[in-house]
Amino acid sequence: MAEAHAILESKLRQHSRLSNDDISAIRSLPYRTRELTANEDLIRQGDQPDVSALVLRGMLARYHLLPNGARQYISFHFAGDLPDAQALFLDQMDHSVCALGNATVASLPHRTLCRVFERQPKLAFAIWRETLIDAAIFREAITNNGSRDPATRMAHLFAEVFYRAEASRLTNDGTMDFPISLVQLGETLGMSIATVNRALAILRSSSSMEFNGGKLEVFDGRRLAEIGQFDPSYLHLRATQRLNKSLLQFIDTAGPRRDIEPTAKSDDHFRYCRVIRTGIDFAAGVLLFSS
Incomplete structure (x- = not known):
């Protein structure tokens, strides 16, 4: 194949x-x-x-x-x-x-x-x-950029990209490639460089993640999801894609589950x-x- x-x-x-x-x-x-x-x-x-x-x-x-x-x-x-x-x-x-x-x-x-x-x-x-x-990701991005404070906004983005990468088996020991600069991160989240650095410092102090040199490392997915108000139900993944511990750590505290196995x-x-x-x-x- x-x-x-x-x-x-x-x-x-x-x-x-x-x-x-x-x-x-x-x-x-x-x-x-x-x-x-x-x-x-x-x-x-x-x-x-x-x-x-x-x-x-x-x-x-x-x-x-x-x-x-x-x-x-x-x-x-x-x-x-x-x-x-x-x-x-x-x-x-x-x-x-x-x-x-x-x-x-x-x-x-x-x-x-x-x-x-x-x-x-x-x-x-x-x-x-x-x-x-x-389209669901776009809707969530509008809510994220328009209604959340900078640190929460950044945590949500990091949680989303890591969750999606993990579902596609593109992470390695809690680390994934995320090759964007701080300028591009600001252009994604509607932040100045100064605000990007402040938000990143807050997230680092939570010991939930690290972002440096185009690498995103997640130490505590549950904590990162809490900070970012991240509920992965809008990604509509099948339940069979969420059985590994790296994904479960994101959804244990995300509230009532809506992304269940779809009916045939x-x-x-x-x-x-x-x-x-x-x-x-x-x-x-x-x-x-x-x-």
């Missing part, structure tokens, strides 16, 4: 059930790899891509470029993420995606994806679910979702016609 296929399959299994036919369809997808250097754009605002990127190695970030040249980082993406999957259904990109450090992506042609979606609608739902989880959907459920399927068919037709 090719690396890109294995990574995509593993990621979709975090939140969706895949049939044997779905897995076969994933393994049939053609792709090309692309190497990115630190801060290199994969795609820019206004572009009209005909491929979607799957992160294979490294980390990517979504951002908005402001008129004065400043950036607002919106979200971060690890191996298995599809940071521009929305481009399958939108005319053009309303944000940019860049690499944080060196990264490798696989480019999946839209035309092929849409043809696969026609044959395997459940796989289309799994990809769509990826975009819905992205029957075939009737998918037959009744005709509006959604029509939208997918329409998008596929537009792409095929325009090509």
Whole structure:
């Protein structure tokens, strides 16, 4: 099995059930790899891509470029993420995606994806679910940046990225790569450098984490989650993805659990979702016609 296929399959299994036919369809997808250097754009605002990127190695970030040249980082993406999957259904990109450090992506042609979606609608739902989880992360980021104090805001971001990395098995002994500078951290959280340093000092004094040299180390996930008011239910991971102790430490104190194992959907459920399927068919037709 090719690396890109294995990574995509593993990621979709975090939140969706895949049939044997779905897995076969994933393994049939053609792709090309692309190497990115630190801060290199994969795609820019206004572009009209005909491929979607799957992160294979490294980390990517979504951002908005402001008129004065400043950036607002919106979200971060690890191996298995599809940071521009929305481009399958939108005319053009309303944000940019860049690499944080060196990264490798696989480019999946839209035309092929849409043809696969026609044959395997459940796989289309799994990809769509990826975009819905992205939207949930965006909503949480709005609340985080708009309603929490700086130290809480930073703790929430660190807890989220570590939790997601741990779910994707991208941590090592409580440490993960998070190759952003203090300036980029400030651009993510809406903070000045002075405020970033003060918030970081508060978190260090809690003995819950350390962030230095592009490495995030978590010593006490429960404490970090408490400080950051972090409840991972908005990430919608399946319960089977949360059995290891590193993830359980984040959710033991997070309040009532809402991200339980999803109920299996029957075939009737998918037959009744005709509006959604029509939208997918329409998008596929537009792409095929325009090509």
